[in-house]
Amino acid sequence: MALEKGLSDLFALEIVAPFQDESLRAQNPLCKVPALVLEDGETVFDSGVIADFVDGLSEPRLIPTEQPARRRALTLEAAADGMGDASVLIVRERMRPEGEHRPDLFERQQRAVDAALDLFTTALADGGLSHDRFEIAEIAVAVQLAYQDVRRVSDWRAGRPALSDWFERVAKRTSMVATHATVT
Ligand SMILES: N[C@@H](CCC(=O)N[C@@H](CS)C(=O)NCC(=O)O)C(=O)O
Structure with a gap:
């Protein structure tokens, strides 16, 4: 958000x-x-909350101020954040010894990831996610797709060519390149 607004x-x-x-x-x-x-x-x-605070520091806003655009963008952001939460749980579970894996946890969290990915595909088709703008919904979805790759959470591109093409393009943005994470 800060990079996209030129406020970094x-x-x-x-x-x-x-x-x-x-200490955190x-x-x-x-x-x-x-x-x-x-x-x-x-x-x-x-x-x-951080994104909202940063967005309020300057115009133009990257979080829509008017309904229904605002709730639709923030709902997509919530889906992306929730996909992130589910993905962190999957990654942490994988770190446990194999004999201690809880299949029910994997399955529920993976279903959340898959359904969120399907929602993003639908949103790309109906304009909820833009091919031209890069605002709060697009930022939130793009960073979570990047996380899927960094942590190899899921093979999310399979069967989702439109989402995959969209990510290919947005991943080249300066903000995305500058914040690309690597696993240590
Ligand atoms: N909904 C939170 C999620 C933040 C989050 O889960 N961050 C992870 C990154 S690995 C974390 O710090 N996890 C530590 C923990 O779950 O104890 C947000 O969007 O800020």
């Missing part, structure tokens, strides 16, 4: 490992990233 100079990036570094909990009781710490120490989380 206002922010300093600090890398934190949320599962290892308990002093800022965010949930001990999750992202968390935005303001100059006076106030902390803002989670990603949707």
